Amino acid sequence: MDNNTIIEEKNKDLETPVEELPEFEKKRIKKKLILSSITVLLLVLFSSWFYVHGDSLFFSDIRFLMNTAYTIKVYGIKGYLGMQAAFKKIDEIEKQTSFYKESSGLYTLNKTGKYEYNFNNKYKRDLLREIAIQAKFMYENTNGYFDPSFATLHEIYGFHTPEKIGRLPSEQELEGSLLKCGYSNVLHINENDLTIASGSMIDFGGIVGGVSIIYAREILKAAGCKAFLIDDAGDIWFQGEKPDKSPWKVAVRDPRDGGSLAFIESRTPLAISTSGDYERYVVVDGKRYGHIMDPKTGIPADYYDSVTVVTLDPIQSDVLSTALFAMPPDKAYKFAEEKNIAALFLDKNGKITVTPRGKLYFSKIKE
Amino acid sequence: MSEMDNEKYIAIKKNDWIIILVLLLLPLLIKTIYAFVPSKEVYYQIKHYKNNSEIIENIEPSKSNESLTVQGKIGSMIIELDNEKGVRVASSTCPCLVCVNCGWTKNEALICVPNAVVVQPINKTAADKVDAITR
Numbered sequence: 478m479d480n481n482t483i484i485e486e487k488n489k490d491l492e493t494p495v496e497e498l499p500e501f502e503k504k505r506i507k508k509k510l511i512l513s514s515i516t517v518l519l520l521v522l523f524s525s526w527f528y529v530h531g532d533s534l535f536f537s538d539i540r541f542l543m544n545t546a547y548t549i550k551v552y553g554i555k556g557y558l559g560m561q562a563a564f565k566k567i568d569e570i571e572k573q574t575s576f577y578k579e580s581s582g583l584y585t586l587n588k589t590g591k592y593e594y595n596f597n598n599k600y601k602r603d604l605l606r607e608i609a610i611q612a613k614f615m616y617e618n619t620n621g622y623f624d625p626s627f628a629t630l631h632e633i634y635g636f637h638t639p640e641k642i643g644r645l646p647s648e649q650e651l652e653g654s655l656l657k658c659g660y661s662n663v664l665h666i667n668e669n670d671l672t673i674a675s676g677s678m679i680d681f682g683g684i685v686g687g688v689s690i691i692y693a694r695e696i697l698k699a700a701g702c703k704a705f706l707i708d709d710a711g712d713i714w715f716q717g718e719k720p721d722k723s724p725w726k727v728a729v730r731d732p733r734d735g736g737s738l739a740f741i742e743s744r745t746p747l748a749i750s751t752s753g754d755y756e757r758y759v760v761v762d763g764k765r766y767g768h769i770m771d772p773k774t775g776i777p778a779d780y781y782d783s784v785t786v787v788t789l790d791p792i793q794s795d796v797l798s799t800a801l802f803a804m805p806p807d808k809a810y811k812f813a814e815e816k817n818i819a820a821l822f823l824d825k826n827g828k829i830t831v832t833p834r835g836k837l838y839f840s841k842i843k844e
Numbered sequence: 845m846s847e848m849d850n851e852k853y854i855a856i857k858k859n860d861w862i863i864i865l866v867l868l869l870l871p872l873l874i875k876t877i878y879a880f881v882p883s884k885e886v887y888y889q890i891k892h893y894k895n896n897s898e899i900i901e902n903i904e905p906s907k908s909n910e911s912l913t914v915q916g917k918i919g920s921m922i923i924e925l926d927n928e929k930g931v932r933v934a935s936s937t938c939p940c941l942v943c944v945n946c947g948w949t950k951n952e953a954l955i956c957v958p959n960a961v962v963v964q965p966i967n968k969t970a971a972d973k974v975d976a977i978t979r
Contacts, residue, residue, distance in 0.1 A: 515868070
C-alpha cells in the first residue's frame with residue numbers, strides 16, 4: 478500500500494458520518510428529560526406552596542417543665558425548630574433554679590447558705606444571680622408583697638411535703654419565721670456569690686416563670702418565628718400576626734365554675750398572668766390555705782379568688798399578679814391604680830373589680 | 845438484549861402517564877377529599893403513658909358518654925366524656941388533685957402534672973375558641 482492509498486483510507490475514515498443514536502437510547506434520554514422536568518415541576522410547586530403556606534403551619538406542644546405544664550404554640554417551620562430549642566432552654570433554666578432539684582444552684586443556696594456564681598458559659602453570665610437581682614428590684618417596687626423568702630413560711634405550713642399535708646403553725650413559730658423573711662434583708666447579692674441568712678429559704682417560683690418566658694421568646698424570635706404564644710401554666714406571652722389575621726384571644730378562667738371571667742383580645746404583644754389559691758394550696762381541717770402569703774401577717778392571703786394582670790413584660794405580670802393577690806383590697810386597688818397596672822380582681826364574694834387601665838384590655842367581663 | 849426488549853423497558857407507557865398525572869394531581873385530590881369529607885369537629889386528645897412510653901390518643905365523639913382509664917407516670921386516672929358537659933378527670937392518683945378539681949370543661953386542657961397526663965378538647969368550630977387560658 479502506497480502513501481496515497483493510506484491517506485485516502487484515513488480521509489475516508491474521517492468522512493464517515495456520525496452514527497445516529499439507536500432509537501431506544503433516544504427514548505431513554507427523552508424519558509429521563511420528561512421525568513427530570515416533572516421532578517423540577519413538583520419541586521417548584523412544593524416550594525411555591527411552602528413559600529405561600531409555610532408560615533401558616535401550626536404546631537403546639539405541651540411539656541412537663543418547671544414543675545408544671547409548659548405550652549408553646551407556633552406558626553411556621555422556623556417556629557417549630559425554635560420551639561424545640563426553647564423547650565431545651567427552659568429545661569436548663571429549671572435545672573438551675575428549681576427549688577426541689579438537688580442539682581440546682583437554688584437548692585445549694587438553701588441547703589448550704591451560699592451559692593457561688595458560675596460564669597463558665599457562652600454568655601459569661603450567671604442566671605441565678607440575674608434572677609436574684611430582678612427579684613430584689615420587684616421586691617422593693619411591690620413594697621415587699623412579692624417576696625421569694627416566703628419559702629420560709631411555706632416550710633412551716635407544710636407546703637414542701639410531697640403529700641401537701643398542711644399544718645397551722647403556732648404564733649411563736651409564725652413570729653420566728655417572719656423574722657427570717659424579708660428578701661432584701663436575708664439574701665445578700667455579693668460580687669462572687671449569693672449568701673442567705675441562717676434558717677431562711679428562697680423560692681424564685683414567683684418570678685422564674687416570667688424569666689423563662691423571656692428566654693423562650695428570644696429563642697423563638699431568633700429562630701425567625703413570626704407568630705407564637707408561650708403559656709407557662711397560665712403565665713402567657715403572645716406576639717406576631719396569626720396567618721388568619723385574627724387577634725390572639727386569651728380567656729381568664731373563673732375558678733368557681735371553670736368558665737370564663739373575661740377575655741383579652743389583642744394583635745399586639747402582651748404578657749398575662751393570674752394568681753390564685755386553687756392550684757397550690759394545703760388543706761388543714763377541711764380549710765384550704767393558698768401559697769401566697771401576706772408579708773405583714775405571715776398568713777396565707779385570703780382576699781381574692783384570683784387576680785389577673787396584663788402588662789408588656791412577662792416578669793412584671795408574673796410578679797405583680799402575685800403581689801396584688803397578697804395585698805389587702807384597699808391597698809391592692811390603690812397600688813394598681815397608682816402604677817397604672819391593668820388588673821382584674823375576683824374577690825371572695827364573687828365581685829369583679831377592674832382597674833381603669835384594665836378596662837382597655839379586659840372584655841366580655843362576666844356580670 | 846434485543847432492540848425490542850430495550851424499547852419495552854424504557855418507553856413511557858400509558859400507565860406511566862397515569863402515575864405522573866396522579867402525582868401532579870395528588871395535592872388537589874387530597875384537598876378535594878378534605879373539603880367534602882367533614883373532619884371531626886370535636887374530639888379529645890389524650891397524652892398519657894402506656895408501658896412507660898408516652899402515647900397520644902384521639903377519642904372521637906362517637907365514643908362519648910363513657911369513662912376510660914389512662915395510665916400516668918405515678919398511677920392511673922379515670923377520664924369521663926359527656927356529649928353535653930365535655931370532659932373531666934373523675935379521679936386521679938395524684939396528691940394535689942388539681943386536675944380533678946378543674947371539673948367539666950369543653951375547651952380547656954386538663955393537665956395532671958404529677959401523672960404527666962394532658963386531656964385536650966379539640967373543638968374546631970367553637971365560637972369562643974381561645975388561644976390560651978390564664979388561671
